[in-house]
Amino acid sequence: MGFKERRQKHKDEFKAEILEAALTLFAQEGYANFSMRKLAARIDYSPTTIYNYFRDKDDLLFHICENHYAHLMEEIREIRKRGISPEETLREAMLGYIRYSLAHPEQYKVVFFSNPQLYGRPEEFKNRDTMSLRLWRNTCEVIDECMRSGVFRPMDGETLSIVFWSAVHGLVSSFIFTKDFPMPDPDVMAKMLLDGLFKGYK
Amino acid sequence: MGFKERRQKHKDEFKAEILEAALTLFAQEGYANFSMRKLAARIDYSPTTIYNYFRDKDDLLFHICENHYAHLMEEIREIRKRGISPEETLREAMLGYIRYSLAHPEQYKVVFFSNPQLYGRPEEFKNRDTMSLRLWRNTCEVIDECMRSGVFRPMDGETLSIVFWSAVHGLVSSFIFTKDFPMPDPDVMAKMLLDGLFKGYK
DNA sequence: AAATTATAATTAACGATGTTAAGTATGGGC
DNA sequence: GCCCATACTTAACATCGTTAATTATAATTT
Incomplete structure (x- = not known):
């Protein structure tokens, strides 16, 4: 497996990780209290990072x-x-x-x-x-x-x-x-x- | 009808006016595009005025x-x-x-x-x-x-x-x-x- | 009529939000 | 050791609901 594949795989995993975090954030805080910024805080990244994985x-x-x-x-x-x-x-x-x-x-x-x-x-x-x-x-x-x-x-x-x-x-x-x-x-x-x-x- | 009643009546009318404006704003712009500030703009008052009529x-x-x-x-x-x-x-x-x-x-x-x-x-x-x-x-x-x-x-x-x-x-x-x-x-x-x-x- | 007081309205500000643009670090390929 | 793509961050914009402080207005009292 080359670098490109490895990186893509890492990217997919990270995307899944964000989704996972979003799901628990929803479950814990509710729809009304869900926000991109809170999600970012949960995964310890800046809010804009999420936009590299979701449009x-x-x-x-x-x-x-x-x-x-x-x-x-x-x-x-x-x-x-x-x-x-x-x-x-x-x-x-x-x-x-x-x-x-x-x-x-x-x-x-x-x-x-x-x-x-x-x-x-x-x-x-x-x-x-x-x-x-x-x-x-x-x-x-x-x-x-x-x-x-x-x-x-x-x-x-x-x-x-x-x-x-x-x-x-x-x-x-x-x-x-x-x-x-x-x-x-x-x-x-x-x-x-x-x-x-x-x-x-x- | 005294001053107090007259003012109360005026207040009630204004409240109803705001409600009316809110209804048309909803109908025209939709729930998602409804906001206190837009409503205020519609009735030509500052946003905070609404708070004198609705909690x-x-x-x-x-x-x-x-x-x-x-x-x-x-x-x-x-x-x-x-x-x-x-x-x-x-x-x-x-x-x-x-x-x-x-x-x-x-x-x-x-x-x-x-x-x-x-x-x-x-x-x-x-x-x-x-x-x-x-x-x-x-x-x-x-x-x-x-x-x-x-x-x-x-x-x-x-x-x-x-x-x-x-x-x-x-x-x-x-x-x-x-x-x-x-x-x-x-x-x-x-x-x-x-x-x-x-x-x-x- | 002037001064006082109650009411109504405004401006300024706070802490949020989603999202974009510009800038910075990182790490592989030559 | 330099180049460049990629990943990430910071800063910023326009919005939001709402509160506090402030000004204008109108009514009441002196």
């Missing part, structure tokens, strides 16, 4: 999102390998989404509160290999399997997927963003939502 | 939220007076919520992206007469009427209300916050969501 703050946030989606992907991939019924698979996938997101609220905020065009324009989204797209495809596949096996009546799968996802997203974001309203138990609410949706589209 | 930025945002909820309240109140069935009432109320929120996305962002404790702590929320609480009570009442008239099977009304609301909130926030994903038609999606929920809890 700007949005670029950094994009990678944080991808990291979040990667975890959700791992979750759904593992569930799909279990060989359980499509209905159970979808249910577990949605519960997994809820559980992981509620366990990492500050990362979830990044996904939904930073630049709404973090992944570019809509038409570009599906031509780009991202964790977000992979997760989306997986979700659609599971919903399709549900429809093919009669768990759901025939309808537009893509739209149904969005309906499912957005309902779950609504639940998660309610818990994460609303701290001035007495919310019920998340598990109780998740069960009620999913029961309703499954029955509703049967 | 801080959060206080101002609180009133923006209340304004938003007031409109939604007006909407649901009007619908309930129509004398249509509970099911139709709930359906129209949810569609009204969606329509108004999508028509005022930047105001909606305020409601869900500013300080999560804008309305204080959860236990205080229900002891404070706010537009938000009134809207919530109205929603619960409509859902209760649905349950009593057999539109929904018996279950915990409060939880069902939150489930309904959060699902609709998920739909709205998806459209407002996600600009990098190809979304379907809002009306189609709204219909599918509500159809599913109504059937799901029958």
